[in-house]
Amino acid sequence: MLPIAKRTACARAVAAWLAALAASGISSAIAASSQPEWASFGEPSHHGTRTVAIIATEMKFTPSNLAIARGETVRFVITNRGKTRHEFVIGDQAFQAQHMREMAQMPDMMMSEVNEADLAPGQTKTIVWRFSKAGEFLFACDLPGHAQQGMVGHIRVR
Numbered sequence: 699m700l701p702i703a704k705r706t707a708c709a710r711a712v713a714a715w716l717a718a719l720a721a722s723g724i725s726s727a728i729a730a731s732s733q734p735e736w737a738s739f740g741e742p743s744h745h746g747t748r749t750v751a752i753i754a755t756e757m758k759f760t761p762s763n764l765a766i767a768r769g770e771t772v773r774f775v776i777t778n779r780g781k782t783r784h785e786f787v788i789g790d791q792a793f794q795a796q797h798m799r800e801m802a803q804m805p806d807m808m809m810s811e812v813n814e815a816d817l818a819p820g821q822t823k824t825i826v827w828r829f830s831k832a833g834e835f836l837f838a839c840d841l842p843g844h845a846q847q848g849m850v851g852h853i854r855v856r
């Protein structure tokens with residue numbers, strides 16, 4: 699569990715993003731519906747039916763391509779075998795783009811969202827995710843420059 703302060707920082711960032719969306723008017727319907735921002739690509743769960751081990755290094759994830767059946771619940775066990783901090787974030791294109799913008803502005807922010815793990819060198823964390831929606835999704839390290847250098851993986855849910 700992460701300290702409250704870190705969660706608060708993240709909650710503030712999300713709140714600011716929602717406020718910006720609402721102010722823009724374009725996505726006010728989404729913001730007003732109180733749907734979590736990850737609702738378009740699945741939901742957190744507790745019991746995975748399949749375990750996938752992911753290794754993070756500079757600058758890639760291994761494996762980097764996953765085929766998942768719609769409705770499948772995956773227990774991701776992510777280990778940072780690199781020399782620097784990395785993230786593992788599950789999302790669709792829009793979520794990753796938004797999160798990358800946030801990380802570019804606040805690269806030291808430790809996120810603790812349900813679809814995100816922040817890993818120090820040598821650290822292992824687990825995320826259990828149910829892929830209830832079909833589609834093409836990404837897992838990425840959204841630290842500045844990392845995804846651009848190859849720290850991105852593809853998830854196809856059918």
Ligand SMILES: [Cu+2]
Pocket residue numbers: 783784785839840841844849
């Ligand atoms: Cu990284």
